[in-house]
Amino acid sequence: MASRSSGSGSGSGGKTRVGRYELGRTLGEGTFAKVKFARNVESAENVAIKILDKEKLLKHKMISQIKREISTMKLIRHPNVIRMFEVMASKTKIYIVLEFVTGGELFDKIATQGRLKEDEARKYFQQLINAVDYCHSRGVFHRDLKPENLLLDANGVLKVSDFGLSALPQQVREDGLLHTTCGTPNYVAPEVINNKGYDGAKADLWSCGVILFVLMAGYLPFEESNLMSLYQKIFKADFTCPSWLSSSAKKLIKRILDPSPMTRITIAELIENEWFKKGYKPPTFEQADVSLDDVDAVFDESGDTQNLVVERREERATPVSMNAFELISKSQGLNLSSLFETQMGLVKRETRFTSKCPANEIISKIEEAAVPLGFDVKKNNYKLKLQGEKTGRKGHLSIATEVFEVAPSLCMVELRKAGGDTLEFHNFYKNLATGLKDIVWKSVDETKEEANDGVGFVSS
Amino acid sequence: MNLIDCRKISSALMGCYCSKNTRRTPGYEDPTVLAAETPFTVSEVEALYELFKKLSSSIIDDGLIHKEEFQLALFMNRNKRNLFADRIFDLFDVKRNGVIDFGEFVRSLSVFHPNAPVIDKISFAFKLYDLRYTGYIAREELKEMVLALLDESDLILSEEFVELIMEKTFKEADMNGDGRIDQEEWKEFVSKNPSLIKNMTLPYLKWGYNLSISQLCNEL
Numbered sequence: 001m002a003s004r005s006s007g008s009g010s011g012s013g014g015k016t017r018v019g020r021y022e023l024g025r026t027l028g029e030g031t032f033a034k035v036k037f038a039r040n041v042e043s044a045e046n047v048a049i050k051i052l053d054k055e056k057l058l059k060h061k062m063i064s065q066i067k068r069e070i071s072t073m074k075l076i077r078h079p080n081v082i083r084m085f086e087v088m089a090s091k092t093k094i095y096i097v098l099e100f101v102t103g104g105e106l107f108d109k110i111a112t113q114g115r116l117k118e119d120e121a122r123k124y125f126q127q128l129i130n131a132v133d134y135c136h137s138r139g140v141f142h143r144d145l146k147p148e149n150l151l152l153d154a155n156g157v158l159k160v161s162d163f164g165l166s167a168l169p170q171q172v173r174e175d176g177l178l179h180t181t182c183g184t185p186n187y188v189a190p191e192v193i194n195n196k197g198y199d200g201a202k203a204d205l206w207s208c209g210v211i212l213f214v215l216m217a218g219y220l221p222f223e224e225s226n227l228m229s230l231y232q233k234i235f236k237a238d239f240t241c242p243s244w245l246s247s248s249a250k251k252l253i254k255r256i257l258d259p260s261p262m263t264r265i266t267i268a269e270l271i272e273n274e275w276f277k278k279g280y281k282p283p284t285f286e287q288a289d290v291s292l293d294d295v296d297a298v299f300d301e302s303g304d305t306q307n308l309v310v311e312r313r314e315e316r317a318t319p320v321s322m323n324a325f326e327l328i329s330k331s332q333g334l335n336l337s338s339l340f341e342t343q344m345g346l347v348k349r350e351t352r353f354t355s356k357c358p359a360n361e362i363i364s365k366i367e368e369a370a371v372p373l374g375f376d377v378k379k380n381n382y383k384l385k386l387q388g389e390k391t392g393r394k395g396h397l398s399i400a401t402e403v404f405e406v407a408p409s410l411c412m413v414e415l416r417k418a419g420g421d422t423l424e425f426h427n428f429y430k431n432l433a434t435g436l437k438d439i440v441w442k443s444v445d446e447t448k449e450e451a452n453d454g455v456g457f458v459s460s
Numbered sequence: 461m462n463l464i465d466c467r468k469i470s471s472a473l474m475g476c477y478c479s480k481n482t483r484r485t486p487g488y489e490d491p492t493v494l495a496a497e498t499p500f501t502v503s504e505v506e507a508l509y510e511l512f513k514k515l516s517s518s519i520i521d522d523g524l525i526h527k528e529e530f531q532l533a534l535f536m537n538r539n540k541r542n543l544f545a546d547r548i549f550d551l552f553d554v555k556r557n558g559v560i561d562f563g564e565f566v567r568s569l570s571v572f573h574p575n576a577p578v579i580d581k582i583s584f585a586f587k588l589y590d591l592r593y594t595g596y597i598a599r600e601e602l603k604e605m606v607l608a609l610l611d612e613s614d615l616i617l618s619e620e621f622v623e624l625i626m627e628k629t630f631k632e633a634d635m636n637g638d639g640r641i642d643q644e645e646w647k648e649f650v651s652k653n654p655s656l657i658k659n660m661t662l663p664y665l666k667w668g669y670n671l672s673i674s675q676l677c678n679e680l
Binding site: 037039046104111154323325326327328329330331332333335337338339340354406407408410 | 499511515533534535542543544545546548569572577578579588589602606608609612613615621624625626628629632633644647649651652653655656658659662
């Protein structure tokens with residue numbers, strides 16, 4: 001029985017291996033990078049892998065900057081900074097292996113629980129400052145501190161991500177210069193918006209100040225729907241602290257959110273601040289020896305290919321076997337969509353049936369039944385993509401199909417509308433069911449239903 | 461101006477559902493309050509109230525969802541017993557009084573919102589499967605659920621195959637090998653198998669239900 005690869009997220013489509021890592025689902029995507037969940041097959045440790053496209057980096061003349069930043073990041077080992085384990089490269093990609101944390105974003109807490117109590121906010125702020133101070137002491141600046149970059153591990157410890165990789169969120173214009181493109185400038189220091197060169201440490205501290213405000217207030221200090229009005233507020237530091245903040249917290253925020261970088265509080269001064277010092281425990285950690293051999297190998301320009309890894313796909317011999325929870329999750333009692341569908345006369349977008357036939361026979365039968373109905377079939381192991389040749393009411397009808405193994409002699413087949421019109425999907429599977437009559441397994445109860453229903457389908 | 465006048469004015473300004481609807485149900489809460497506490501917008505809460513009224517009046521018109529009404533909505537059959545539907549009902553019934561009021565309905569459904577934090581979905585699923593409220597998912601609980609699913613789906617599997625499924629699952633999920641799955645193990649297991657919480661997200665909740673049925677069908 002084949003077991004589902006941990007975190008593969010790719011169903012039965014086989015596993016992709018890079019070096020000793022098995023790649024899984026995509027966690028995030030940007031202009032230059034994609035982040036994927038992965039598992040070290042030797043240690044079974046979960047990691048996140050940031051995948052950079054070499055061609056894009058070369059095109060934008062970013063290779064040397066990326067090398068410099070990766071080298072610096074590799075040297076950073078701090079309990080509040082997402083750790084970089086190693087760097088690998090294939091002919092076309094660079095793979096940065098990072099620590100994977102499961103606690104979600106810090107700001108998810110605020111989204112669900114509202115603002116934090118002052119003591120809790122201070123605890124997270126202290127951890128943030130620890131991380132920022134440590135990185136600054138090693139000449140690394142973040143330049144893009146924002147909620148998405150503040151993660152929590154399983155124990156609720158704050159971890160700052162994307163430290164040092166400041167070249168990535170930036171864009172190169174025709175003039176060949178780097179220009180910061182802020183999606184939302186809410187966390188960005190006024191001098192950065194001015195784009196006239198700035199002190200990275202002071203700019204990072206401003207962002208920390210905005211984050212502290214949000215943690216305790218539950219909303220942003222500067223928020224305007226009009227971008228120019230927002231800039232004006234940021235330039236003047238035009239904000240008001242809510243009444244529930246203590247006076248010492250208000251004073252500190254005002255010292256951090258000082259629009260003039262010259263008079264803005266420094267981290268050294270901040271660490272001595274009475275409000276900040278309350279319950280403060282300086283971090284303890286060991287400084288281990290770090291090798292940069294992998295970084296040098298990745299950016300080796302001698303044309304030596306012996307250090308390159310290959311991204312290879314391993315095909316599956318058998319369908320994905322379902323674990324108990326996957327099986328349970330198919331219960332109609334857990335499908336709350338029915339609350340909406342039955343009340344609003346909506347048509348189901350997913351269906352499934354069980355079969356005692358071997359998986360490859362099921363795949364062949366579905367293909368045989370779908371082609372005469374005017375569908376193009378793409379196969380990927382035990383997954384099928386059925387694409388309607390005719391344009392329907394809402395474009396081409398597209399159906400994703402997957403075969404799972406429940407037990408050695410029992411398969412479950414899922415059909416899901418991936419695109420097109422839902423009513424057309426409904427009609428399609430009624431027609432398809434006719435062609436699959438001999439492979440659908442029917443128990444006594446289903447046979448009774450068959451008189452009304454046509455076939456033993458379990459809708460979901 | 462007294463408090464009631466103020467509330468009338470704020471309701472009018474907010475376009476609250478409560479100002480349009482004179483007949484209140486027990487456990488009714490102001491949509492603005494519910495919207496502030498959940499990922500829903502005010503208009504989505506108002507639309508959920510429309511759905512709630514339909515569900516809560518399907519058998520007993522008392523503005524509360526009874527278990528039979530919940531089963532009727534899920535299975536179009538008021539008498540169909542289902543372990544999982546019972547579990548969901550019990551978790552929605554936060555006050556443990558055998559019925560679901562409007563506030564409970566909205567707050568519980570908020571976990572299923574596409575924008576709800578994944579950690580909340582993971583936690584809700586864990587509570588769902590922790591049948592005996594022990595803080596663990598025990599092997600016998602999981603087996604009970606597998607058998608319930610097989611029965612519900614009219615699938616007949618030999619004891620040997622059921623044990624195979626159990627063995628495989630515990631080998632993957634029970635990392636410390638103590639014969640039960642704790643919250644940390646569950647979190648880790650879901651991070652490796654995200655499909656396990658796929659049913660914890662209802663795409664329908666993303667569209668405001670102030671859309672007409674025909675618009676909604678078109679949208680889907």
